[in-house]
Amino acid sequence: EAGVAQSPRYKIIEKRQSVAFWCNPISGHATLYWYQQILGQGPKLLIQFQNNGVVDDSQLPKDRFSAERLKGVDSTLKIQPAKLEDSAVYLCASSGAGIEGTDTQYFGPGTRLTVL
Amino acid sequence: EDKVVQSPLSLVVHEGDTVTLNCSYEVTNFRSLLWYKQEKKAPTFLFMLTSSGIEKKSGRLSSILDKKELSSILNITATQTGDSAIYLCAVLGADGLTFGKGTHLIIQP
Incomplete structure (x- = not known):
């Protein structure tokens, strides 16, 4: 079974620039998550999609972050404009009807963002 | 607000040792607890x-x-250098999935 795919793997930008990340979840997984993981901390949920609808975006800094999942499959996360404190690894995860049940989230390799 | 606390934050042991990692939680409407390994x-x-x-x-x-x-332990016996990683505990509750900060485990040869 193919895992969660993310791109790019690394991105370096200057503050105030824009950046976009892409995620392709495991086939058939209805739920998709974007997490931000700052060095030394556990992942923090930014947004959760169920199919193409938003379930939870309470911790998404909406003044600069946006995300979409138009066709209920792939998703993009955008930061515009970026700040120094946005430097982190951005993880995408998906969950669905696996043998462990719908609660188990499978993570992609992440995108390491450095804002200079 | 859901809360997950892991201990210890870091641990250094020798190859072959047995380790126990701890995770405690306070969540509303507990559904499940998950352990992850992060390299x-x-x-x-x-x-x-x-x-x-x-x-x-x-x-x-x-x-x-x-x-x-309201806790969980993760045991690793006969540790190997490949077990070196950060072990994350996450709990699914009313607030969704909440992660602890992880335990950084280092296995020395």
């Missing part, structure tokens, strides 16, 4: 524990959920 990439799933499945084992790794004490 220099995204977390990989290890175990999921629920009210109906409070003990899991896979090779040298095992985990137990204590719903009375």
Whole structure:
């Protein structure tokens, strides 16, 4: 079974620039998550999609972050404009009807963002 | 607000030792507790524990959920250098999935 795919793997930008990340979840997984993981901390949920609808975006800094999942499959996360404190690894995860049940989230390799 | 606390934050042991990692939680409407192993990439799933499945084992790794004490332990026996990683505990509750800060485990040869 193919895992969660993310791109790019690394991105370096200057503050105030824009950046976009892409995620392709495991086939058939209805739920998709974007997490931000700052060095030394556990992942923090930014947004959760169920199919193409938003379930939870309470911790998404909406003044600069946006995300979409138009066709209920792939998703993009955008930061515009970026700040120094946005430097982190951005993880995408998906969950669905696996043998462990719908609660188990499978993570992609992440995108390491450095804002200079 | 849901809360997950892991201890210790870091641990250094020698190859062959047995380690026990701890996770305690305060969540509303507990559904499940998950353990992940994170190396220099995204977390990989290890175990999921629920009210109906409070003990899991896979090779040298095992985990137990204590719903009375609101905690879980992850045991690794006969540790190997490849076990060096950050071990993350996450709990699914009313606020969704909440992660602890992880235990950074270092296995010395």
